[in-house]
Amino acid sequence: MQKALSGIRVIDMTHNQAGPACAQILAWLGAEVIKLEEPGKGDIARAQAGDQLFFLSFNANKRGLTLNLKSDEGKALFKQLIEKSDVLLENFSPGALDRLALGYDVLKEINPGLIYATIKGFGTYGPHSDFKSFEPIAQAMGGAMSVTGFPENPPTFTWPSIGDSGTGMHMVIGILAALQQRHATGKGQVVEVAMQDAVVNLIRISLREHQRRGEAMPRGGNQLGKNIPASTFPCSPGGSNDYVYILAQQHMWADFAAAIGRPELAQDPKFDTPEARWENREEITDIIEAWTLRHTKFEAMEALAAAGIPCGACQDTAEVLADPHLVAREMIVDLDYPAYGDFQTVGCPIKLSDSPAEITRPPELGEHTEAILGELCGVSPEDVTRMKGDGVV
Secondary structure (H helix, E strand, O other): OOOOOOOEEEEEOOOOHHHHHHHHHHHOOOOOOEEOOOOOOOOOHHHHHHHHHHHHOOOOEEEEEEOOOOHHHHHHHHHHHOOOOEEEEEOOOHHHHHHOOOHHHHHHHHHHOOEEEEEEEOOOOOOOOOOOOOOOHHHHHHHHHHHHHOOOOOOOOOOOOOEEEEEHHHHHHHHHHHHHHHHHHHEEEEEEEHHHHHHHHHOOOHHHHHHOOOOOOOOOOOOOOOOOOEEEEOOEEOOOOOOOEEEEEEHHHHHHHOOOOOHHHHHHOOOOOOOHHHHHHHHHHHHHHHOOOOOOOOHHHHHHHHHHOOOOEOOHHHHHHHHHHHHHOEEEEEEOOOOEEEEEEEEEOOOOOOOOOOOOOOOOOOOOOOHHHHHHHHOHHHHHHHHHHHHHO
């Protein structure tokens, strides 16, 4: 089946999460993504936690190639690949490819249409451009940690990877925009996304609250503004994840009150407006909790959803992996990796009606080296064998 990005070739030189997550989305959408790794070592993530699951989470649908870019022969082959590719994606430390004489100024002479996509912690310019970053650093510097958690506790790291995968998603958009512009101009360009920038873009609501208050936004825990109800409520049987999040807007208040068996609350002047509920929030919270504690989080969710009230059970990771809704939408899929065996992973969240994503397993280190160099560089199997002995591939 023709895919949305069929015909686009991406050289993915990235490590860890931000770059690989970006390249995986492009691969899911049909681009040919070649995972280029150092011989004998590969992506740093291959060795994390000792079981490769981190690597497997971000490298589906790619082909594997090893190439030593410090060797003259490796550089020559790399340049041949660039000549026949559309996108180069890298997240090395600033200046790393320039020191190998493989920076954008060199590569654009080989392929003027190349999209040179670079991910950095703080970008390639600005006072912090030489600083290194990981997910928690991006969250800290982007302001996300300062608004996450409860006010009596320290700034809190959030496990959803807004710094890494969030940067990767921004980069996907940038690459697609540059490819679209190339249709008109025939020219490639540099696309840069900094992790700090991506986090700042994702917390713009918090910045808006700062502008309203004229002071730093405080941590508010699970409470969404002054809306009641708009928080987590405990459910039966009372475990650490037995909570449901409920958010009922003013026009839903009467339906919500009826759904929890207290229709009279809709007419009670202590609770009939958002301001009144906030003023009497301890009393109304106790009333709501008395209802939720009589139900499991899934029972509460089903009852409120039936009444048109936005709500969701606070699922733990085991429940997410087994969620029948996510399985039905192919967001949780089963794959087999030779060195690991069967494992579950996340599917493509972008659903295209004419070219749905098909998830295939990540490549083993250098798995497709012979095939790729044969197809794109005219290298014979015998030469690949020789180059393996020489440490080129």
